[in-house]
Amino acid sequence: MSQREIARSNGSLFADDGADGFLHRAFLRGEGFNHEAVRRRPVIGICTSWSELSPCNAGLRDVAVEVKKGIAQAGGIGLEFPTISLSEPFIRPTSMLLRNLMSMDVEEMIASSPIDGVVLLGGCDKTVPAQLMGAISAGKPAIMVTAGPRPVSCWRDAALTIDEVWPLIDERRLGRLDDDDWVELEGKLNVGVGTCNVLGTAVTMAAIAEVLGFALPGSSLHAAGSDEHLGAAVRAGAAIVDAVGRGAAPVSLVTEESLENAVRMVCALGGSTNALIHLEAIAGRAGVGLGIERIREWARTTPLLANVRPSGSQLLSDLQSAGGVPAVARELGELFHAGTATAEGLSWDVARARTAPVESAALRAADASPVGEAIAVLSGNLAPGGAVVKPVAGGLRHARGRAVVFDGVADLNRRIDDEGLDVDADSVLVLRGVGTRGAPGIPEVGHIPIPARLARAGVVDMLRVTDARMSGTATGTVVLHVTPEAAVGGPLALVRDGDIIEVDIEHGTIELLVPEVELAERDPGAPPDAPRRGYGLLYDRHVLQPDQGCDFDFLRAVPDE
Numbered sequence: 001m002s003q004r005e006i007a008r009s010n011g012s013l014f015a016d017d018g019a020d021g022f023l024h025r026a027f028l029r030g031e032g033f034n035h036e037a038v039r040r041r042p043v044i045g046i047c048t049s050w051s052e053l054s055p056c057n058a059g060l061r062d063v064a065v066e067v068k069k070g071i072a073q074a075g076g077i078g079l080e081f082p083t084i085s086l087s088e089p090f091i092r093p094t095s096m097l098l099r100n101l102m103s104m105d106v107e108e109m110i111a112s113s114p115i116d117g118v119v120l121l122g123g124c125d126k127t128v129p130a131q132l133m134g135a136i137s138a139g140k141p142a143i144m145v146t147a148g149p150r151p152v153s154c155w156r157d158a159a160l161t162i163d164e165v166w167p168l169i170d171e172r173r174l175g176r177l178d179d180d181d182w183v184e185l186e187g188k189l190n191v192g193v194g195t196c197n198v199l200g201t202a203v204t205m206a207a208i209a210e211v212l213g214f215a216l217p218g219s220s221l222h223a224a225g226s227d228e229h230l231g232a233a234v235r236a237g238a239a240i241v242d243a244v245g246r247g248a249a250p251v252s253l254v255t256e257e258s259l260e261n262a263v264r265m266v267c268a269l270g271g272s273t274n275a276l277i278h279l280e281a282i283a284g285r286a287g288v289g290l291g292i293e294r295i296r297e298w299a300r301t302t303p304l305l306a307n308v309r310p311s312g313s314q315l316l317s318d319l320q321s322a323g324g325v326p327a328v329a330r331e332l333g334e335l336f337h338a339g340t341a342t343a344e345g346l347s348w349d350v351a352r353a354r355t356a357p358v359e360s361a362a363l364r365a366a367d368a369s370p371v372g373e374a375i376a377v378l379s380g381n382l383a384p385g386g387a388v389v390k391p392v393a394g395g396l397r398h399a400r401g402r403a404v405v406f407d408g409v410a411d412l413n414r415r416i417d418d419e420g421l422d423v424d425a426d427s428v429l430v431l432r433g434v435g436t437r438g439a440p441g442i443p444e445v446g447h448i449p450i451p452a453r454l455a456r457a458g459v460v461d462m463l464r465v466t467d468a469r470m471s472g473t474a475t476g477t478v479v480l481h482v483t484p485e486a487a488v489g490g491p492l493a494l495v496r497d498g499d500i501i502e503v504d505i506e507h508g509t510i511e512l513l514v515p516e517v518e519l520a521e522r523d524p525g526a527p528p529d530a531p532r533r534g535y536g537l538l539y540d541r542h543v544l545q546p547d548q549g550c551d552f553d554f555l556r557a558v559p560d561e
Ligand code: FES
Pocket: 056, 087, 088, 089, 123, 124, 125, 194, 195, 196, 200, 202
């Protein structure tokens, strides 16, 4: 047995009759467990990303208590352990810089601890993919319980959800919200713990965990801390004991079919573009190919079924009342592979069959839904490795205009509202140097603001092109994740002010209309200075581009010899 294989079966050490087992039991007795309990198997780790520095995940302590109940009811013993937790609003320069670090923490703790299986507790955007990536690589049976969306608040007599923060910040920027409004709003935006309460990245990733079979069917949209949410946590605790008995390795859940289900679910929900990067990373950990061409085809043919904020009008709770993710899977019909596994060891056809059609403004029938509107993959001479846009988030389907180029966020902030900036409503705003290595960490800064002069004149959307990501709660016609990024010499680095850029969403193209010979003479500029030590150096040397999930090269699955 290799060291890693020994680590993978180290939960059994609690039952060992020799010195190893004696020491394992003796140390656990010190935590108050009795003789019978410490001999009881299986031993389940509860991998929590609870942290007061991660407000979206701050309800996970209560969830862990319920998971532990379920584990005990099924005859197991649950041991909670912490890892790094990543908060979208708090981690600077960007939580994405640390996603792979968290996934390594998760993998190594699962692999090296004396546990037979694990329940993953995640919520805020990066915590869910980091846990899935780590658990897949660690190899022990794993089930996930996500934090659930936080309550919707009320401001000026209307429901206030997190996606409204972007237009409200613009209102403030344009001087339309005074100091009193601003302070009042600060207390209204988040009135409880839990993840962002629209189909942003966190909820999209929770739905993916469900579709891939890591979370219980129907569980990802339960409101944080609700009876249904805590009840699902108890069931997940019982389910992991069963999964350990079945020896269900997490890698078996990540198949070409389950990945197609996941991509189609993102599109059917109108979910976050960030999910595509995380899915590439998850696929890479499992050694399954994904790739932009398949994503392009699935996205192009999937109906946008959900009518939920930010791309629709209804609330997440409305979609959950209509049956949640299993109901969306049902409406996808033949486009969804119903034979794939769920966390309970059943297949998705069982979960789908449980949902009866419900009349709901939050969930359209497939034949009444726009197709290919949620996400579109683009490629062309400006993005040979692909780029992504969320058509439903903006108004432009075909645009062509003069580039106005910004090199990094500081340059953008300095000049975007400059009255002398040579820009009009047909210009294409380009923000570069903010990709995986350029920023570094491919931050969510792609939501380039409309120049104040144009915004005041009533311009609400413009074509924007960037190698950054964008918050799943933001809107606008923004072409994101341009690959390869400018910092590694991608064509985006060659764009000059005044060049013509053309984007055609229907045909999936993005072109820089400058002759090849002229481009060949242009200088892409020097890459940013590499960090000289620490995690930054590791990141810089090993991080991959978005088409490979921005994972580290050495963390992807190694093919069997
Ligand atoms: Fe944490 Fe949105 S900021 S889920």
